[in-house]
Amino acid sequence: MAMLYSFIPMAFYMALLVPSISGRIDQHWYNATATFYGDMNGGETMQGACGYGNLFKQGYGLETTAxxxxxxxxxLACGSCYEIKCINEPGWEFCVKNARSIKVTATNFCPPNYVDGGWCNPPQKHFDLSMKMFTTIALYRAGIVSVNYRRVPCIKKDGVKFELTGNPYWLLVLVYNVANAGDIKSVSIKGSKSGWFPMTHNWGQHWNTGQNLVGQTLSFQVTTSDGKMLQFDNVVPANWKFGGTYQSKQNF
Structure with a gap:
């Protein structure tokens, strides 16, 4: 990802050793840093390591972060939601004056970079925001700022959605538009002529099975990272097609 860097105080290089965030909504604020990628129109929001595809069509828009x-x-954190606010460091006041906090959904991965800056290197907590979100709370010329963040419930419209790709012997399902916890811990699938089968986490929020379920009505059990499970009975009709997206009437 393209990130803008300016001269940064040495404090930013220190690892921020804070408790890891579980799937539970947490009202405590934690320390991190933030940069940005893309441009004001989204730039790189068409695809990412979570597999969501076109973020505008899928309802995520520019309110996103890697x-x-x-x-x-x-x-497994794909789909989780965060509230983020800019924090001025002494002598480095790059926050937008009187800016409110922003809320974003995790839709991508910021990989380690051991050459330039390394803001996403373990064990640092870092958010690579869309430019629109970054400049809502911080000045463009800052490049990187200190932030406080916390997990918050995801607010989504309509029901959970299931996108089916793959082939008859390797069904890959993207589960998205998940409210509240937002991220998923496990998925099981059932055909109208089969029992329940646990799915394997493949990448991002893609889950796969080797069961041939072509021509069967499909049901899912989805468990979010806070332990809540919903069962989506017959959410995919028997005449489903690879590449199709099917929306349920339920959400978390």
């Missing part, structure tokens, strides 16, 4: 390794949890 997470560093310490927060990304190998993709």
């Amino acid at each position: 997470l560093s390794t310490a927060l990304f949890n190998e993709g």
Whole structure:
């Protein structure tokens, strides 16, 4: 990801050793840093390590962030939501005056960079925001700022959505538009002619199974990272197609 850097005080290089965030909504504020990527129109928001595809069509828009390794949890944190506010460091006052906090959804991964800056290197907690979100709380010329963050409930419209890709012997399902915890811990699938099968976490919020379920109505059990499970009975009709997206009437 393209990130803008300016001269930064040495304090930013120190690892921020704070408790790791679980799937539970946490009202405590934690320390981190933030940069930005793309441009004011979104730039790189069409795809990412979470697999959401077109973030505008899927309802995420520009209110998005990439997470560093310490927060990304190998993709299981995709879909989680955060409230972030800029913090001025002594002598480095780059926060927008009187700016309110922002709320963003995790839709991408900020990989380690051991050459330039290394803000996303373990064990640092770091958010690589869309430019629109970054400049809402901080000055463009800052490049990187200190922030406080906390997990917050995800507010989503309509029901959970399931996008099906792959082939008859390797079904890959993207689960998205998940409210409240936002991120998913486990998924099980059931065909109208089969029992329940646990799905394997593949990447981002993609889950796969080797069961051939073509021609069957599909149901899902989805458990979010806070332990809440919802069952989506017959959410995908028997005539489903690869590449199709199916919306449920339920959400968390």
